[in-house]
Amino acid sequence: MHILPWFMRIYYGSIQMKCQLLGGSRENVIPAVLSKNFKESLIRTSPSTIEWQFVLLHESMCEFEFEFDKAHMRIWDYPPDANHGMYAAGALLVIDDKEGRLHNHRPILGDYVNSAYEQLTNPTLPYPLSYSVFSNPILVSLPVPDFSMPFNVICFVLTVVSFCISPVLRYTTSMIMITDGVTLEKNRGRNLVRVLLLGLCGLAIYAQVNEMSTSDIRRKIEELFRKLNDMGSM
Numbered sequence: 678m679h680i681l682p683w684f685m686r687i688y689y690g691s692i693q694m695k696c697q698l699l700g701g702s703r704e705n706v707i708p709a710v711l712s713k714n715f716k717e718s719l720i721r722t723s724p725s726t727i728e729w730q731f732v733l734l735h736e737s738m739c740e741f742e743f744e745f746d747k748a749h750m751r752i753w754d755y756p757p758d759a760n761h762g763m764y765a766a767g768a769l770l771v772i773d774d775k776e777g778r779l780h781n782h783r784p785i786l787g788d789y790v791n792s793a794y795e796q797l798t799n800p801t802l803p804y805p806l807s808y809s810v811f812s813n814p815i816l817v818s819l820p821v822p823d824f825s826m827p828f829n830v831i832c833f834v835l836t837v838v839s840f841c842i843s844p845v846l847r848y849t850t851s852m853i854m855i856t857d858g859v860t861l862e863k864n865r866g867r868n869l870v871r872v873l874l875l876g877l878c879g880l881a882i883y884a885q886v887n888e889m890s891t892s893d894i895r896r897k898i899e900e901l902f903r904k905l906n907d908m909g910s911m
Contacts, residue, residue: 678726678727678728678729678768678769678771679726679727679728679741679766679767679768679769680724680725680766681718681724681725681726681727681765681766682718682763682766683718683719683721683723683724683725683748684747684750684754684763684817684819685718685725685745685747685748685765685817686718686745686747686748687715687717687725687727687743687745688743688744688745688746689715689717691743691744692715692727692741692743693741693743694707694708694729694731694739694740694741694742695707695739695740695742696708696734696737696739696740697737697738697739698734698736698737699736699737699738700736706734706737708731708732708733708734708737709731709732710730710731711730711731711732712728712729712730713728713730714727714728714729715727715728720748721754727743729741733772741768747817747819747820750819755819759819759821760821762816762817762818762819763816763817763819764815764816764817765814765815765816765817766814766815767811767812767813767814768811768812769810769811769812770809770810770811770812771808771809771810772808772809772810837878837881837882840875841875841878844871844875880894
């Protein structure tokens with residue numbers, strides 16, 4: 678039995694099991710499957726479950742394979758340190774030992790029911806009817822979004838706001854003083870630079886809102902200059 682998280686979309690038709698004999702022949706065989714049970718997962722609700730009952734061959738190595746796709750995950754579905762990947766629980770193999778073969782041919786004494794001393798002193802103690810074996814967890818690498826994007830957006834928005842708000846704040850809070858003509862010429866140059874910066878910020882915001890590329894912006898500027906030339910010629 679294997680319980681898999683919802684972000685692993687299992688292809689049921691790709692589930693297969695292969696076994697290889699460990700003797701001299703190394704022959705590939707297909708074990709006898711007694712029953713199959715598959716429960717599909719629900720997005721962000723419940724995991725999927727694969728449960729097979731089969732006859733494990735003697736002195737063989739078996740592989741359980743399936744294909745899966747990665748579901749679309751939102752940014753809040755990722756755990757911390759998402760670049761490392763996400764773990765899926767290991768599979769559970771339950772070995773039925775009603776005849777006591779594993780119990781009689783075990784390499785060591787003692788189990789989760791009786792201790793080794795109790796089994797040595799009283800060999801008629803009951804033995805467990807099944808044994809559970811867990812596999813290692815699976816590390817799944819998922820497509821990780823750019824988590825620095827919100828910070829870039831915040832920096833961009835604050836930069837635009839500072840360019841737009843700071844001149845307005847300065848003009849509304851500063852005092853008007855009468856100066857000579859030289860100072861006025863300097864202020865005109867500064868004001869021209871500020872107007873150009875505000876125009877560039879407005880152009881950047883307009884391009885961002887309308888999702889315009891660099892070629893589209895250049896085409897718009899060419900059309901604007903063409904209209905200005907037509908107006909001047911008239």
